[in-house]
Amino acid sequence: MEYVNPLTGFRVDGRRPNEMRQLKGEVGVVARADGSAMFEMGNTRVIAAVYGPREVQIKGQQVSSEEALVRCEYRMADFSTGDRRRKPKGDRRSTEISLVIRQTMEASILTHLMPRSQIDIFVQVLQADGGTRAACINAATLALADAGIPMRDIVTSCSAGYLCSTPLLDLNYIEDSAGGPDVTVGILAKMDKVTLLQMDAKLPMDTFETVMELAIEGCKAIAKYIREVLLENTKRLECQRCLRPDFVSGHFLQQTYMYRAIFVEIKAYKAAFGSED
Amino acid sequence: MRDLQLSLNQTQKVRLDAALHELQTIAPASTSAAAVSVADTIPVNDEDNILKGHGTSDQDGEVVATLCGVVERVNKLVYVRTLRARYKPEVGDIIVGRVIELAPKRWRLEINFSQDAVLMLSSMNLPDGIQRRRTAVDELNMRSIFEENDVICAEVRGFQHDGSLHLQARSQKYGKLERGQLLIVPAYLVKRRKQHFHHLEQYDADLILGCNGFIWVGEHVVVGQNINIMEDKPSLSAEVENFTPLETRRHICRLGNAVRVLSALGFTLTAELIIETAEASVSSNFEINDMLGAEFYVQTAQREAKRRADLLRKKSGTM
Numbered sequence: 001m002e003y004v005n006p007l008t009g010f011r012v013d014g015r016r017p018n019e020m021r022q023l024k025g026e027v028g029v030v031a032r033a034d035g036s037a038m039f040e041m042g043n044t045r046v047i048a049a050v051y052g053p054r055e056v057q058i059k060g061q062q063v064s065s066e067e068a069l070v071r072c073e074y075r076m077a078d079f080s081t082g083d084r085r086r087k088p089k090g091d092r093r094s095t096e097i098s099l100v101i102r103q104t105m106e107a108s109i110l111t112h113l114m115p116r117s118q119i120d121i122f123v124q125v126l127q128a129d130g131g132t133r134a135a136c137i138n139a140a141t142l143a144l145a146d147a148g149i150p151m152r153d154i155v156t157s158c159s160a161g162y163l164c165s166t167p168l169l170d171l172n173y174i175e176d177s178a179g180g181p182d183v184t185v186g187i188l189a190k191m192d193k194v195t196l197l198q199m200d201a202k203l204p205m206d207t208f209e210t211v212m213e214l215a216i217e218g219c220k221a222i223a224k225y226i227r228e229v230l231l232e233n234t235k236r237l238e239c240q241r242c243l244r245p246d247f248v249s250g251h252f253l254q255q256t257y258m259y260r261a262i263f264v265e266i267k268a269y270k271a272a273f274g275s276e277d
Numbered sequence: 278m279r280d281l282q283l284s285l286n287q288t289q290k291v292r293l294d295a296a297l298h299e300l301q302t303i304a305p306a307s308t309s310a311a312a313v314s315v316a317d318t319i320p321v322n323d324e325d326n327i328l329k330g331h332g333t334s335d336q337d338g339e340v341v342a343t344l345c346g347v348v349e350r351v352n353k354l355v356y357v358r359t360l361r362a363r364y365k366p367e368v369g370d371i372i373v374g375r376v377i378e379l380a381p382k383r384w385r386l387e388i389n390f391s392q393d394a395v396l397m398l399s400s401m402n403l404p405d406g407i408q409r410r411r412t413a414v415d416e417l418n419m420r421s422i423f424e425e426n427d428v429i430c431a432e433v434r435g436f437q438h439d440g441s442l443h444l445q446a447r448s449q450k451y452g453k454l455e456r457g458q459l460l461i462v463p464a465y466l467v468k469r470r471k472q473h474f475h476h477l478e479q480y481d482a483d484l485i486l487g488c489n490g491f492i493w494v495g496e497h498v499v500v501g502q503n504i505n506i507m508e509d510k511p512s513l514s515a516e517v518e519n520f521t522p523l524e525t526r527r528h529i530c531r532l533g534n535a536v537r538v539l540s541a542l543g544f545t546l547t548a549e550l551i552i553e554t555a556e557a558s559v560s561s562n563f564e565i566n567d568m569l570g571a572e573f574y575v576q577t578a579q580r581e582a583k584r585r586a587d588l589l590r591k592k593s594g595t596m
Contacts, residue, residue, distance in 0.1 A: 053391035117391040148362025150343040153316045190316040230314035234345045237360045239304040240543040
């Protein structure tokens with residue numbers, strides 16, 4: 001099957017090889033969670049909820065009393081794929097992805113600031129259309145930031161592949177299931193550090209580099225978008241909260257100046273008429 | 278819209294958008310300039326000795342935010358004030374919490390902090406009101422004071438050496454809260470004030486704004502009366518006598534719904550604003566359950582926008 005049209009250079013869903021699917025991020029979708037987010041990459045749609053930092057629920061799991069315990073659970077909804085199938089909890093694939101997400105997020109969370117507590121991340125795939133791993137990490141980042149958990153940097157992830165001797169960014173399900181190489185990269189966007197790199201096929205060294213470069217470019221674009229979403233959300237919350245405190249404190253400021261003026265006057269008075277108190 | 282699932286119709290949507298837009302335009306430009314998200318660089322004008330506070334870190338000589346929030350500067354200190362994060366206790370805060378566990382000589386409370394808080398038996402007044410050593414009998418009778426799932430009001434005493442948070446309840450005004458509603462809002466919506474206990478006389482209700490975002494609305498209790506009830510186990514007739522009147526219950530629900538609407542809109546909760554909202558619902562003939570509907574939500578947003586605009590105008594008039 002042709003995944004890239006040799007004449008036009010377009011992919012099966014009409015994208016250019018280095019084009020990403022449409023992104024959509026929304027914060028605050030789960031009412032009871034401390035932080036939550038929905039993230040869409042084209043038709044892939046993921047929801048993430050963060051609970052914590054809270055008291056460690058099962059004391060045996062606590063590794064050290066100096067750092068927070070991070071846990072992650074990944075699940076695919078029964079209706080997320082084309083064929084509706086009941087998926088057993090804790091199968092090999094979802095355990096592996098849970099682990100991957102946990103390790104990636106743990107690299108960014110400043111766990112030493114929240115000793116003796118635990119952070120739970122729950123990610124659920126609502127629609128799977130390739131790149132669920134990447135979408136889950138992006139959603140988890142948004143949810144963690146919404147929960148006000150201190151992080152070193154924004155973690156973003158994006159996949160890239162190599163089909164029909166063309167590097168392709170952000171594979172969808174059809175391209176994903178073509179059996180070609182699929183590179184998922186997760187980076188700390190500002191520090192330019194790689195926290196996740198997975199590939200399930202073989203690639204020549206030089207091709208791999210171009211594919212990875214492409215994925216990193218994708219990650220950076222996602223980071224830019226996520227930052228916009230977060231900043232807009234922060235501004236909205238702050239604007240609604242109340243008028244800035246300067247409206248109140250302006251009054252106090254005036255008073256302080258007044259007192260200072262009186263003080264200066266007394267000083268001048270003392271200087272003029274001797275210092276017999 | 279986090280807590281309320283609303284179905285707004287077209288006009289309501291337009292009105293809400295207009296009100297929220299006005300709130301944004303009223304807010305001074307410095308607000309949006311000071312907002313940062315994770316990994317944003319905080320500009321510091323090359324003052325060599327600034328102090329990096331909460332929510333900041335040093336990366337290659339730059340001050341970088343580790344949280345989403347608003348940058349605050351106090352003299353040399355630069356820190357990021359978070360919104361929507363869990364509660365950060367400070368000594369002396371008045372908080373409301375829920376008992377989750379009884380442990381030897383202590384209760385464990387859920388207070389929306391990263392750990393459970395501890396209330397020692399020795400750091401609270403005994404029901405008989407006498408200062409004395411706590412005996413083993415007292416320890417056995419702990420469940421008669423507070424049980425699991427009881428809602429309690431207390432004060433933050435401080436952090437112990439091992440990093441756990443201790444509370445105290447050494448006054449008659451602290452203790453078990455009964456006959457009312459506990460409402461949980463984000464902690465940033467409650468500001469630290471001189472007064473956190475409010476007696477709303479017109480409603481015969483008590484309002485406690487816990488700094489941790491737990492808000493209690495309940496029947497008014499005269500301080501000291503609680504203890505008498507505990508001492509002589511109330512008989513059935515006393516129970517009937519202490520029955521909360523229907524009118525008071527209605528008031529409590531109304532105040533509770535006012536808090537729900539305001540927190541869903543993300544407005545800072547003060548006693549005045551809560552009363553104002555409850556009164557507005559009465560004057561415009563909203564049933565208590567309709568207060569959580571779309572129409573009242575939109576009206577509250579509009580009222581607040583108008584109030585702030587008036588405040589701003591008044592201020593610029595006096596300047």
